[in-house]
Amino acid sequence: MSAEDHEHHEHEDNYERAYGESAENAPEAVDDAPVAYGYWRSLREMEAGTATKSDGNELPPVPQVSDPLSRRNFFHLMGASMALAGVGACRYEKEEIVPLARRPEHQTPGQAQTYATAYDLGGVGHALLATSFDGRPIKLDGNTEHPFASGSIVPSSNATRHAGTSTFAQAAILHLYDPDRSTTPITKAGGSTIDAVKVALAELRKAGNIRVLSEGTSSPTVRELQRELTGKGVVWHEYESISWDNERLGTKLAFTRSVRPVAKLDRAETIVALDCDLFVEHPAALKYSRDFARSRRLGGTLGLGKMNRLYSIESVFSHTGAMADHRLGLRSELGLPFALALDAALGGGAAPTSAFLKEAKIKKFLDVLIEELQANRGKAVVVAGRRQPPEVHALVARINEKLDAVGKTLDYIEDPDLDRPSHLQSITALARDMQAGKVETLVIIGGNPVYDAPVDLDFAGALAKVRTTLHLSEYLDETSQKCTWHVPKAHFLEAWGDCRTWDGTVTIAQPLIAPLFGGLSSIQLLALLNESDRPADELIQKAHTTLNATGNWKQHVHDGFVAPAPPQPGTFAVGALPPPPLTATQQGASLLDKGVEVTFHYSPFSYDGRFANNAWLQETPDFLTKVVWDNYALVGPETAKRLGIENDQMITVKVGDREVELPCHTIPGQARSSIALVLGGGRTAAGRVGGGGTENAHSVGWNTNKVRMSTGFEIAMATSVTAGSGYTLASTQEHWDIRTGLKPSITQEGIAQRLPELIKEVTSVELATNKTWMAEPHQGYWDDQHVNDPSKRRGFSLFREKEYTGHKWGMATDLSTCTGCNSCMVACQNENNVPVVGRKEVMQNREMHWIRIDRYFGGTPDEPQVFHQPLTCQQCENAPCEQVCPVGATIHTDEGLNDQAYNRCIGTRYCANNCPYKVRRFNFLDWNKEWREARNKLRRLLFNPEVTVRMRGVMEKCTFCVQRIQNAKIHAKAVRRSERPGEVDAPLPDGDIVTACQAACPTEAIIFGDLADPNSRVSRLHADQRTYDLLPETYTKPRNKFLARVKNPNPKLTPPKAKAEAKGGH
Known part of the structure; x- marks a missing residue:
């Protein structure tokens, strides 16, 4: 481990924690043999054959506090405290009260209000409702009226609509109030102002030869500004490090133009996820999660007594794999021959001859899956993940066509960005031109390409060859530090904006608070570059005149979306597909193959690194590993044993001539001969939480982009994997064990x-x-427990049990x-x-x-x-x-x-x-x-x-959430009094309190x-x-x-x- 990168990861001397080694003698599963299923929380527990190691205490031993106080210092401080006690107790702390001279319309002081808004992540929009308290947003939830973001799990016309949110949406509030956000424009010569930025943009327009590198966006207004700018000679590029462009390219192979598949999981009886996390990582994860739950319920959308069946084929355990009825751990690189075998069995092309398909476990899984898919034509759907190459997505399109899924369990809609090249193609072309000296001015809208661009492009070195560079970002990050100009970007709750959800619904983002640091939005900066100083909301209204939407602008802002919502699904037929070539590894691969693949995965803590300074996300345990505050390499027990590496050990993963050192975490279910690297760590200019910032804070995690190249961007082959020193990951997997x-x-x-x-x-x-x-x-x-009826169970208490005559609040959790x-x-x-x-x-x-x-x-x-x-x-x-x-x-x-x-x-x-x-x-x-x-x-x-x-x-x-209970009761009583004076008690309709x-x-x-x-x-x-x-x-x-x-x-x-x-x- 280098001292430069990992000095902050030294062990705490007073804390030692051991996970177990890899399961050397784990029992093998035998087909058709009785299996006694046990339950366990970690590999160490599984190996020991006992419950989690503990001394039996319900509370952990109390370690020394972080700021120990000696006896001598205690008496010194007590003496000073007693001397100052009289002075300190004389008066209350001075507070400034700033009343409103005139109460705003429809606003009651101390009463929360909600507004519809939205945000764009990775080029896909997400609809939200923001709760504002006295002018400051404090909470984000899903928009319950949005046609794509909301719905009801219960198939009933009068059921309450519901809209969930992701962890990234929930944590965006903390991001808004982050004091590490950039506060002022900066040039290499020092501080600057927004007015100076406007002057600089005017000079850049006159000079010409401008390139724009934008982060992924689905904004119709940005697309309109892009069209106008490209008409004036500006060259547009776009890049996202976590992209679904393989799916776009795959559908283009199948249909000659790129389209967007939208699965209807609430209608599917058989769901196949091929290296795809439908429920968290997919851009439509919230919709897919809700639809999956609708058809998962007995008596749900599939009818009485029916529920869906989920198959998952993946290399690393995902949320979808955890929910699957059947999961096959398979290296991601083998997704292509697996899809070919599935396609051939359903009447597609020739069957592959890959060795691994002949192994008993794989063959049985594939045969049973094919049999079920054939029996459920019109009631099945197959979805592939973003890491799979375009050829796999084209095959999946043909498989769904053979299954008669289109129009029943799957729709295709027109790609909103039909002519856009892929993100990888775009940034590769830009970097090549920058290295050749063909770019004089580069305006970077969001993103952080110096940190997350493919390492072989040497984007930082290419950026140094550009005469004038400007970066619009919320932080003075790695890219901003390399640019001539840095301009603070407004948070999505501070600016007008728009975006499209996965199904194409145009969604409006309205500001809830004035920009805290005076930043600009992407729309505002592009408008300035386009010689326009019009307000962003006017530009959005102008762009929306081309959408043929019904209703007026105020209604759209109030609802948070433009109606009619999504475009109508089209009819598509898969053309002839050339047989995709298989590599030697894919042809001769075995589950025990000695080669090791490396896959790259989004981080639950920081996505691709952009949320690295968000402490809420960093401290939220990963759903599987329960690790916090670090990224890592996931390795299966058998692979770890073969490579000679152990849990809680630093390893060096080399891909080509590049390498990265990071901790190893062994996890059950990881595919053999496959290592998963989690992205988003090792930031050097994220802030005081994520690394860098004004206090030069140590980085959180390790930068796995060091081995991510333009070839092998999603799946690569490791040149070597070697073990290093020990390192203890912070994990909660054995905390608060109720056993x-x-x-x-x-x-x-x-x-x-x-x-x-x-x-x-x-x-x-x-x-x-x-x-x-x-x-x-x-x-x-x-x-x-023999009695199934809870009312007939006996139970005795030494205390007199209370009788409840009023409300009895309760909760139910459906596992x-x-x-x-x-x-x-x-x-x-x-x-x-x-x-x-x-x-x-x-x-x-x-x-x-x-x-x-x-x-x-x-x-x-x-x-x-x-x-x-x-x-x-x-x-x-x-x-x-x-x-x-x-x-x-x-x-x-x-x-x-x-x-x-x-x-x-x-x-x-x-x-x-x-x-x-x-x-x-x-x-x-x-x-x-x-x-x-x-x-x-x-x-x-x-x-x-x-x-x-x-x-x-x-x-x-x-x-x-007792505060929500009380608010609902107060509101109900107020309404009751206005309707029926003299009556105090008011009923609370079911669903009023959430x-x-x-x-x-x-x-x-x-x-x-x-x-x-x-x-x-x-x-x-x-x-x-x-x-x-x-x-x-x-x-x-x-x-x-x-x-x-x-x-x-x-x-x-x-x-x-x-x-x-x-x-x-x-």
């Missing part, structure tokens, strides 16, 4: 037997034919539709002012998230299954935490909420010790101390004013409501036969119940389960 409380009383074997009680699953056939399936896993732990996307976690952090603690504190079990998503593996390390379980405060009616608090800081309300009185809490942590679910969080330090510093004054605008900001020494946990996690969930896996209303959706879910409590033997009577996960496996690919023996384990 630790069981250890003092039972054996490790007994704990493993109890795990099926935590993560229940059932097949669709079992659910339909066996009404008592819930009682079958009983191991003698709790006799009443069948939870994809583990983490949106609920970031939404909760935003809504409830949950602090960030940093990498070092996470390693000491001090993370503060109110929601965690427990991830369990099932099966073997070679062919594991993945299970997600979102866990938050269970709002127990017989809450153990309330019984041990010595000061009554945690109490029960008349509506059944387990409330926390922060000003009473003295920090004994008895409540956390007595909580069987491990969902309480303690403020070991004052995490918000830095936010009170002058430089972070801006960030304080982010806080939700309806939620208390907690201090050091205080316990906190989920409140079921918690932050529920609003963010794309699949509506989380449902909140009033259990006192027997017709509410949550009441109906609580009465569902799949519903169960966590740890029912504790008799806590949780208000948050889970619905067992339902899978729909193909019987021909499912080995019979070995029936578990009944053991007490006590």
Whole structure:
């Protein structure tokens, strides 16, 4: 590890953590042999054959605080404090009050308002609703009225519409109030002004020979400005490091022009994802997640008793692979011969002769898949991912045509950017001209090509050969530092804009706050370059006159989109496809092939590096690895063993003559002979969080772009992989294990037997034919589990149980539709002012998230299954935490909420010790101390004013968004009084209260409501036969119940389960 790049990654001396080595003796899966499926959380646990290693304590040992105070210094400070106590207590801190001289129309002080807006990510638009509190935006959610972004999981005409969001959308608020954003234009000679920028742009127009390099965009207004500029001689280029251009090029091969496929997962009975993450990474992930959930529900869009079946073929575990009924771990480079075999079996071209297709496991998987696809013509769809080459996407188009999917489970729409070259072609041509000295002026709109352009293009060196360069960006990043001019870019919540969602719906972005740093939007800068100083909203209106839209401009702004929304799907026929050539590796490949492929994957922490300075994202655990604050190389256990590398070890990956050093993380399910490199790390000019900035902060992670070249941009072959020194990744995968409380009383074997009680699953056939399936896993732990009807179970409490006569708030979580996307976690952090603690504190079990998503593996390390379980405060009616608090800081309300009185809490942590679910969080330090510093004054605008900001020494946990409950009740009473004077009580219609996690969930896996209303959706879910409590033997009577996960496996690919023996384990 070089000292220059990785000095910041030295181990903390007082903390040591060991994952296990690779599973050397993992049992092999045998076809048609009974398999006893166990559950485990990490490879180390799987190897040991026991539960997670722990000393049995429910609370981790308290490590030394970050700022230890000696006894001598304590008395010095106490003496000074006592001397100043009288002076400090004389008066309150001075505050400035700036009242409004005139109240704005339709605005009530202290009352939140919502506005429709949108943002563009990677050239695809996403519709949002922004919540503004007294003029400052504080929360983002999905636009529930948008035709593409919203819908209902329940197939009913009167069902409430829902729109989820991604983690990137939820975290954009923190990005807005980031004090590290650029505040002023800068030239190489020093500071500048916006007026100086306008003068400079006028001079550049006169000089001519201008090139524009834009980040990916779907804005119709930008496209109109592009058309006008190219008519004046400006040459336009566009580049995104994470691009779906392989799909565009593939459809062009199939149809002679590029089109955009839009899958209809709510109509598909069989879904095949070929190296494609439909639910998080895909540009239409939110839509696909919702549609998948609609057809995943028994009695959903497919009809009574039917649900879809999902097949996933991929190299690295994705959210789609985790949800799949059947998953095949396969190197990404083998996607082409696999698609050829599928196409040939359905009547396409000649079948490939690749060796790996003849191996028993692959052959059986392929034969069963082909048989099902042929049986479900018109009811199946195949989707390929962005890493697959254009030839694969062309084959997939022909496969879908053979399956009669077009118009039924798949639509094609015209590509909005029909004539645009691919991003890789565009930046390669630009870099070549820059190196040749053919470019005199380059205007870069967004993006960061110095950091993420293919390394063999040497973009930084080429940029130095251009006489005048200007970069519009939100940060003074790596590219801006190399340019003649840097211009601060306005955040999408500060400027007018527009974009297109994946289906082509034109969506409007309106500003909610004046630019905090006086920046310009892309539209404004391009307008200046086009000799126009017209306001951005006028330019957008002008561009929209060509859309033949109905309605007026104000209506479009109010709704957030232009109607009629999407263009009509076209009819397309696949032409003749030339047989794609296979490499020698693809022809002779075996699952045990000695070669190692390298694939590049987006980062859940920073996307492609652009969000590296966002602490919310950096501290959100990856859905699979549970790693935070670092990127890494993912390696399978068997591959790691063959290469001689171990978990938590630095490795050097060499591709061609380039190499990068980064930590290795071994993970079950990773395809053999395949290494996945996560992008987005190693930024040197991201800010104080992500690296660089005014304080020269150390980089977070490693720059994997060092081995990403224009050839092998998505899939490359490693020249060598060598092991280095050790390195401990910060991971939460073994934190807050609710099984630790069981250890003092039972054996490790007994704990493993109890795990099926935590993560229940059932097949669709079992659910339909066996009404008592819930009682079958009983191991003698709790006799009443034999009774499937919760009302007949016995339970006893030493305390008098409370009777609830009013509202009874409850929640239901459907494990069948939870994809583990983490949106609920970031939404909760935003809504409830949950602090960030940093990498070092996470390693000491001090993370503060109110929601965690427990991830369990099932099966073997070679062919594991993945299970997600979102866990938050269970709002127990017989809450153990309330019984041990010595000061009554945690109490029960008349509506059944387990409330926390922060000003009473003295920090004994008895409540956390007595909580069987491990969902309480303690403020070991004052995490918000830095936010009170002058430089972070801006960030304080982010806080939700309806939620208390907690201090050091205080316990906190989920409140079921009590502030939203109270707001709904107040609003209902106000409406009631106006309609019926004298009546105080007002009913709350089901769906009026939506918690932050529920609003963010794309699949509506989380449902909140009033259990006192027997017709509410949550009441109906609580009465569902799949519903169960966590740890029912504790008799806590949780208000948050889970619905067992339902899978729909193909019987021909499912080995019979070995029936578990009944053991007490006590």
